[in-house]
Amino acid sequence: MIEPFEKIVQQGIDLQTGITELLKLEKPFPERLVKRVKIDDVFAKLIYRASSEKELIPSLLKVGVKQENNIQHSNFELVKNGAKSFINWGVSGFKIASQEVVDERTLICKTCPYISKATDQIAYKFKINANEDMSICSICGCVISRKVALLNKKCPKNKW
Numbered sequence: 001m002i003e004p005f006e007k008i009v010q011q012g013i014d015l016q017t018g019i020t021e022l023l024k025l026e027k028p029f030p031e032r033l034v035k036r037v038k039i040d041d042v043f044a045k046l047i048y049r050a051s052s053e054k055e056l057i058p059s060l061l062k063v064g065v066k067q068e069n070n071i072q073h074s075n076f077e078l079v080k081n082g083a084k085s086f087i088n089w090g091v092s093g094f095k096i097a098s099q100e101v102v103d104e105r106t107l108i109c110k111t112c113p114y115i116s117k118a119t120d121q122i123a124y125k126f127k128i129n130a131n132e133d134m135s136i137c138s139i140c141g142c143v144i145s146r147k148v149a150l151l152n153k154k155c156p157k158n159k160w
């Protein structure tokens with residue numbers, strides 16, 4: 001957990017109450033997001049950032065809420081898109097985004113209502129490492145942690 005939230009807990013304040021006060025929310029900060037703050041430092045940093053950038057709050061509070069317009073892609077589409085993406089990446093010179101770009105893109109995706117958990121489809125079974133974040137963009141079906149690292153990739157909603 002990130003330091004500012006560690007401090008809240010060390011002061012004996014319940015984390016949910018602490019974040020609710022930090023963001024000056026009228027309703028308690030959602031329990032499902034408290035759990036995420038504890039295990040996802042990138043998300044936690046974004047929540048902390050929202051204490052000074054209030055415009056982030058509405059999108060953050062929607063994280064993890066299933067969107068009716070989320071699209072489920074077939075395995076065939078996912079494999080086809082993956083192959084196309086690899087070829088395009090190759091054509092652009094296999095360039096990797098800088099850490100700064102990766103972090104900025106990741107923050108945007110983390111607050112996007114189209115982020116969702118990978119489905120149990122075969123196309124998402126392969127992990128690069130055991131701890132790989134398998135959150136996906138439900139618009140394009142890409143694994144976000146991989147997509148943000150490829151310099152030529154673009155957000156299908158033009159958010160980055």
Ligand code: SF4
Pocket residue numbers: 108109110112113114115136137138139140144154155156157158159160
């Ligand atoms: S790539 Fe774009 S649409 Fe997809 S989750 Fe990220 S910000 Fe949202």
